[in-house]
Amino acid sequence: MTLDPLLISRIQFAWVIGWHILLPAFTVGAASYIALLEGLHLTTARSVYLRVSNFWIRIFAVAFGMGVVTGIVMPFQFGTNWSGLSDAAGNIIGPLMAYEGLTAFFLEAAFLGVLLFGRTLVPPWAHFIAAVMVALGSLFSSFWILAANSWMQTPAGYTIINGRFYPTDWFQIIFSPSFPYRLAHTVVAFYVTTGFVVLGVGAYTIRRGLFRDEGRVMMTTALSLLIVLVPLQMFIGDQQGLNTRRYQPAKLAGIEALWNTGSELPLTLFALPDPSGEQNNYAIEAPYLGSLILTHSLSGTVRGLKDFPADQRPPVAIIFFAFRIMVGLAILMLIQVVAGWWLRLRGRLFDRGWYLRACQLAIPIGFLAVLAGWTTTEVGRQPWTVYGLLRTAKSGTPSLAGHDVLVSLLCYAIAYLFVYPTGVIFMLGLVRRGPGEAAPAPVEAGRPQMPVRRLPSPPQPEDVR
Amino acid sequence: MTEPALSFVGVWTLLIALGVLLYVLLDGFDLGVGMLHGFAHDAADREIIMNSIAPIWDGNETWLVFCGVALLSAFPLAFAIIIPAVYFPILVMLIALVFRGVAFEFRFEDRGRRVFWDRAFQFGSFVAVFAQGVVLGAFIQGFRVEGRVFSGTPVDFLTPFSILIGVALLFGYGLLGAGWLIIKTEGTLQDWARRQGRTCLIGVVIGIAVVSLWTPLMESRIAERWFSLPNILFLWPVPIATLAVIVWAWRALSGAVDAAPFIAAILLFLLAYLGVAISLWPMIVPYHFTLWEAASSSSTQAFLLVGALPLLPIILMYSGWSYWVFRGKARRDIGYH
Numbered sequence: 064m065t066l067d068p069l070l071i072s073r074i075q076f077a078w079v080i081g082w083h084i085l086l087p088a089f090t091v092g093a094a095s096y097i098a099l100l101e102g103l104h105l106t107t108a109r110s111v112y113l114r115v116s117n118f119w120i121r122i123f124a125v126a127f128g129m130g131v132v133t134g135i136v137m138p139f140q141f142g143t144n145w146s147g148l149s150d151a152a153g154n155i156i157g158p159l160m161a162y163e164g165l166t167a168f169f170l171e172a173a174f175l176g177v178l179l180f181g182r183t184l185v186p187p188w189a190h191f192i193a194a195v196m197v198a199l200g201s202l203f204s205s206f207w208i209l210a211a212n213s214w215m216q217t218p219a220g221y222t223i224i225n226g227r228f229y230p231t232d233w234f235q236i237i238f239s240p241s242f243p244y245r246l247a248h249t250v251v252a253f254y255v256t257t258g259f260v261v262l263g264v265g266a267y268t269i270r271r272g273l274f275r276d277e278g279r280v281m282m283t284t285a286l287s288l289l290i291v292l293v294p295l296q297m298f299i300g301d302q303q304g305l306n307t308r309r310y311q312p313a314k315l316a317g318i319e320a321l322w323n324t325g326s327e328l329p330l331t332l333f334a335l336p337d338p339s340g341e342q343n344n345y346a347i348e349a350p351y352l353g354s355l356i357l358t359h360s361l362s363g364t365v366r367g368l369k370d371f372p373a374d375q376r377p378p379v380a381i382i383f384f385a386f387r388i389m390v391g392l393a394i395l396m397l398i399q400v401v402a403g404w405w406l407r408l409r410g411r412l413f414d415r416g417w418y419l420r421a422c423q424l425a426i427p428i429g430f431l432a433v434l435a436g437w438t439t440t441e442v443g444r445q446p447w448t449v450y451g452l453l454r455t456a457k458s459g460t461p462s463l464a465g466h467d468v469l470v471s472l473l474c475y476a477i478a479y480l481f482v483y484p485t486g487v488i489f490m491l492g493l494v495r496r497g498p499g500e501a502a503p504a505p506v507e508a509g510r511p512q513m514p515v516r517r518l519p520s521p522p523q524p525e526d527v528r
Numbered sequence: 529m530t531e532p533a534l535s536f537v538g539v540w541t542l543l544i545a546l547g548v549l550l551y552v553l554l555d556g557f558d559l560g561v562g563m564l565h566g567f568a569h570d571a572a573d574r575e576i577i578m579n580s581i582a583p584i585w586d587g588n589e590t591w592l593v594f595c596g597v598a599l600l601s602a603f604p605l606a607f608a609i610i611i612p613a614v615y616f617p618i619l620v621m622l623i624a625l626v627f628r629g630v631a632f633e634f635r636f637e638d639r640g641r642r643v644f645w646d647r648a649f650q651f652g653s654f655v656a657v658f659a660q661g662v663v664l665g666a667f668i669q670g671f672r673v674e675g676r677v678f679s680g681t682p683v684d685f686l687t688p689f690s691i692l693i694g695v696a697l698l699f700g701y702g703l704l705g706a707g708w709l710i711i712k713t714e715g716t717l718q719d720w721a722r723r724q725g726r727t728c729l730i731g732v733v734i735g736i737a738v739v740s741l742w743t744p745l746m747e748s749r750i751a752e753r754w755f756s757l758p759n760i761l762f763l764w765p766v767p768i769a770t771l772a773v774i775v776w777a778w779r780a781l782s783g784a785v786d787a788a789p790f791i792a793a794i795l796l797f798l799l800a801y802l803g804v805a806i807s808l809w810p811m812i813v814p815y816h817f818t819l820w821e822a823a824s825s826s827s828t829q830a831f832l833l834v835g836a837l838p839l840l841p842i843i844l845m846y847s848g849w850s851y852w853v854f855r856g857k858a859r860r861d862i863g864y865h
Contacts, residue, residue: 124633125633125634125637128586128629128630128632128633129629129630129633131586131589131629132625132626132628132629132630133626134593135589135592135593135622135625136622136626138593138596138597138600139596139611139618139622141600141607141611142596142600142607142608142610142611142612142618143611143612143615143618143619146607146608146609146611146612146677146678147608149600149604149607149608149611150604150605150608150676150677153600153601153604153605153607153608153824154604154824154825154827154828155828156600157597157600157601157602157604157607157824157828157832158601158828158831158832160597160600160601161594161597161598161600161601161832161836162832162835163597164590164593164594164597164598165594165835165836165839165840165843166835166839168590168593168594169587169590169594169843169846169847170843170846171586172586172587172589172590172847173587173843173846173847173849173850174846174850175586176582176583176584176586176587176850176853176854177583177850177853179583180582180583180854181583181853181854184853184854185853229825229827229828230825230827230828230831231827233827233831460612460615460678461677461678462612462613462615462677462678462679462680462681462682463612463615463682464681464682467615467616467682470616470619471615471616471619474619474623475623478623478626478627482626482627482630485630485634485638486630486633486634489633489634489637489638492637493637
């Protein structure tokens with residue numbers, strides 16, 4: 064049996080990035096949320112913010128630790144398995160990734176230690192600054208890594224000499240055509256993901272009857288952010304769609320499983336795309352909606368897959384379904400948030416058991432949407448690593464044989480399948496322990512600033528009316 | 529590209545050399561501490577040992593990322609040849625670092641299986657250090673290259689020489705780790721760290737001696753670099769200084785100044801590092817491409833330099849501040865407890 068090193072390298076990259084992205088999907092938002100809580104505590108001096116913050120800092124620490132070590136794996140993948148890409152595009156993507164390290168990783172690492180362990184060692188304002196720095200670091204990190212990704216998706220500001228990319232205009236390279244949309248879409252996705260985690264954990268905390276104050280703070284802060292962020296995300300997603308139509312038309316055609324170029328196009332709600340027959344089977348279509356959504360006009364024209372040679376089309380079925388999963392989850396999120404506000408305005412948010420349970424069920428929804436979105440954009444740019452210019456097939460490491468890559472893939476598979484469930488179990492344990500226990504007694508000049516430990520209220524029946 | 533008037537290759541060589549040095553010294557001591565953790569007497573000692581590095585290990589490991597991406601940026605050809613050549617040591621190092629890194633949090637959360645996560649921390653540290661030594665060994669012995677790609681197989685790295693460097697580095701990082709623990713601990717734990725330091729120093733001395741003899745015998749270009757005239761006239765202080773530092777390190781390990789063994793270990797690493805640099809200069813892909821041949825475009829190097837020059841001092845400042853916050857002897861109540 065011959066193993067294709069390129070195919071296994073692609074599976075390996077999908078594996079390590081797919082698991083890794085789940086962690087920033089939570090920690091980018093959590094870092095900002097913790098900074099917000101620390102700020103609220105500093106300005107209002109309400110101890111509940113401190114307890115909620117300490118609770119999330121513990122969970123954040125586990126996720127961040129996993130994010131760091133699975134993140135270190137990532138840049139090395141460019142050398143071990145994608146040395147063709149590194150040689151061809153290192154001149155351009157190298158500095159973007161290096162700036163991520165310089166502006167983000169050191170900042171996060173240095174201030175994380177103070178955030179986790181320094182509350183009793185530094186003044187409150189310095190601890191707040193540490194939280195802000197960690198949050199800023201996570202945003203800088205998103206900025207640079209998405210600049211690198213966006214350049215590969217929609218390259219600009221380069222020249223090609225002897226098959227290698229050289230920079231001509233760094234501003235164009237950083238702010239490549241898809242970058243602003245991708246950055247906004249990804250960061251808001253991360254914030255929304257965190258928002259649903261906080262909402263669900265808050266609901267769980269309230270349902271248990273312990274730490275109700277803390278649970279209320281979590282639910283109300285999360286809902287207040289989500290009612291802005293979820294509709295905003297839908298708007299940004301629409302804008303990114305327009306951008307994709309302009310700069311990556313084959314990807315858009317694949318997402319919509321659109322074979323023939325046309326106008327007044329229907330929206331395909333469901334179909335089984337058939338790449339060899341260049342058609343869709345069992346299609347369910349909504350008239351005119353396709354043109355309306357993709358071009359913002361009933362008569363707008365969209366290019367179909369047949370406009371592109373067969374060897375320049377992305378795998379249609381994967382991105383067609385991944386995109387629909389993402390959009391479907393977004394609609395569920397909107398319903399969840401609107402329902403929450405409807406209850407909140409009627410003063411019923413904390414005592415509707417069905418809603419609290421729904422929030423708990425929705426904890427993973429953001430992660431699933433992020434994975435679906437990531438799959439759409441990364442599979443959708445195939446068969447290219449640098450869109451339209453460098454094929455994935457030319458980007459691999461030539462010295463690798465299939466069995467070499469199989470060994471490394473198995474190592475990553477076993478390691479991640481062990482580490483991730485373990486980490487999730489620990490985070491669930493922290494959630495179960497609740498916000499009360501995570502609060503140390505801050506001591507200033509030898510005296511406790513507040514009652515040493517807030518006694519948990521007595522256990523109450525699950526559905527409190 | 530046309531040759532530019534201004535070249536940044538020299539600056540980038542210095543910056544990457546500095547990055548590698550900082551990585552080796554900083555993560556070196558906390559990886560060393562991770563290895564020594566396995567030899568500690570009891571749970572109380574292990575707590576203190578862990579807490580001596582818990583707030584800072586993450587920043588130390590970040591220098592590894594910096595070295596990787598800086599190499600990709602400034603010398604992409606070297607990155608594209610060297611990393612595939614050390615495919616398996618890199619794989620093993622990364623997986624070991626994953627287990628070692630998550631162990632910081634997991635051993636704290638999972639009291640029931642703390643022994644397991646302690647082992648993951650210790651073995652992870654051992655394996656990562658050994659793999660790094662093997663990478664260094666493979667680098668010194670050179671790679672097979674055709675055109676612009678590595679043309680050997682992914683097991684080329686595996687030689688007695690690279691394994692020897694791997695073992696030597698275990699003792700080297702162990703010495704750094706022992707030096708750090710002498711600074712951060714007191715009483716019987718400190719006495720224990722001093723004993724560990726002496727064991728490691730013996731290993732380091734044997735390692736340096738064997739490598740210093742083996743390398744010139746293996747590679748005639750390196751022998752020529754050191755022993756031809758007039759080079760030998762300039763280079764003889766390097767081995768003499770190394771001998772002097774070894775003697776000082778041995779004394780410092782039983783001396784009154786807590787910081788002295790750590791400083792001695794750093795000096796020893798500096799000299800060994802200098803030795804490697806002298807042997808290989810100006811190669812970045814031994815013995816095929818020089819730093820200048822593997823360099824990225826001037827525009828690339830300039831663009832990154834514009835940010836790196838102001839940012840690196842700032843990074844050193846706030847990293848220094850986070851060390852300062854956790855200064856003094858490690859305590860059981862600061863960190864995980």
